[in-house]
Amino acid sequence: xxxxxxxxxxxxxxxxxxxxxxxxxxxxxxxxxxxxxxxxxxxxxxxxxxxxxxxxxxxxxxxxxxxxxxxxxxxxxxxxxxxxxxxxxxxxxxxxxxxxxxxxxxxxxxxxxxxxxxxxxxxxxxxxxxxxxxxxxxx
Amino acid sequence: xxxxxxxxxxxxxxxxxxxxxxxxxxxxxxxxxxxxxxxxxxxxxxxxxxxxxxxxxxxxxxxxxxxxxxxxxxxxxxxxxxxxxxxxxxxxxxxxxxxxxxxxxxxxxxxxxxxxxxxxxxxxxxxxxxxxxxxxxxx
DNA sequence: AAATATTTTGCAACAAAGTTGCATCTTCCT
DNA sequence: AGGAAGATGCAACTTTGTTGCAAAATATTT
Ligand SMILES: [Mn+2]
Ligand SMILES: [Mn+2]
Ligand SMILES: [Zn+2]
Ligand SMILES: [Zn+2]
Numbered sequence: 001x002x003x004x005x006x007x008x009x010x011x012x013x014x015x016x017x018x019x020x021x022x023x024x025x026x027x028x029x030x031x032x033x034x035x036x037x038x039x040x041x042x043x044x045x046x047x048x049x050x051x052x053x054x055x056x057x058x059x060x061x062x063x064x065x066x067x068x069x070x071x072x073x074x075x076x077x078x079x080x081x082x083x084x085x086x087x088x089x090x091x092x093x094x095x096x097x098x099x100x101x102x103x104x105x106x107x108x109x110x111x112x113x114x115x116x117x118x119x120x121x122x123x124x125x126x127x128x129x130x131x132x133x134x135x136x137x138x139x
Numbered sequence: 140x141x142x143x144x145x146x147x148x149x150x151x152x153x154x155x156x157x158x159x160x161x162x163x164x165x166x167x168x169x170x171x172x173x174x175x176x177x178x179x180x181x182x183x184x185x186x187x188x189x190x191x192x193x194x195x196x197x198x199x200x201x202x203x204x205x206x207x208x209x210x211x212x213x214x215x216x217x218x219x220x221x222x223x224x225x226x227x228x229x230x231x232x233x234x235x236x237x238x239x240x241x242x243x244x245x246x247x248x249x250x251x252x253x254x255x256x257x258x259x260x261x262x263x264x265x266x267x268x269x270x271x272x273x274x275x276x277x278x
Numbered sequence: 279a280a281a282t283a284t285t286t287t288g289c290a291a292c293a294a295a296g297t298t299g300c301a302t303c304t305t306c307c308t
Numbered sequence: 309a310g311g312a313a314g315a316t317g318c319a320a321c322t323t324t325g326t327t328g329c330a331a332a333a334t335a336t337t338t
Contacts, residue, residue, distance in 0.1 A: 015305050017315060036295085048317045053296070055315095069210040069268055073325090094254060099263060113252045115233060115267070120274030124238060127268040128254070129208055135259030154285060154334050175324085187288045192325070194286095212295090212324095285334070295324070304315070 033076035098134035237273035
């Protein structure tokens, strides 16, 4: 993993710092999306809150992570797949929020269906957000 | 309009107060969705911030308004159509956010298409959020 | 129409979330 | 190793959201 992390940072011409490595580690070591708060908790007292904010901003800008809209005022972030870059995202997949465990996951294989908007509207991006019970919680 | 407002409040067994009337007025007098902040601005210094929060909570609970998820940490609210009630929402329409004027609109006529989730996932609700250029801004 | 019961409001105090400037420390390059 | 560029932590601040409680407004009863 250390390997992969270095690669991501290098590819994006970002210097390799403790916080960046640690935060990427978090994203890589689990499937789901993370909110700012999650990261703060999981890194313990290791980094300043401000550093986490700035790190996420940088990752966002570089297209290393993408945001997931929510209805509870808490943006979540998830890793982009290989082929996302600075301005060009390719994250047109569905996002799932489990109302039991609270986890948010990228359903990378489920493509968002095309829709027909009223005339005059020009589409830039489409997000699809499904809430329900995830596989793990469905006992 | 005053008429309609009274009707909405009565139907939901809510007492008719200045703030509720004023906030409903805001929603009824324009098409788009409103964030908490918008309402605070548009009502001027008329009501306490806390009252706006509580009013929105009450309207949400009664099914008078619904939330629209966003990727910028600012929930937006829009009026439900006639047939929404306390527990039963029927707001399965697409939401559009204009990246020029910033307005968010309910595309009431565009129904969210069905999708096939991986096995084990159980769907409760689906949201679809389109960003782009709205009719008015498309010069 | 008053009196009373019920709700709603505003205030104050607080907690949580996010932003900015700047000095110091790290990383990277030569 | 030395120096430039960049990242971090701290402090101070703003903005956003929450809670308890007394006062005010609304609804209900007499
Ligand atoms: Mn995703
Ligand atoms: Mn809507
Ligand atoms: Zn779950
Ligand atoms: Zn527009």
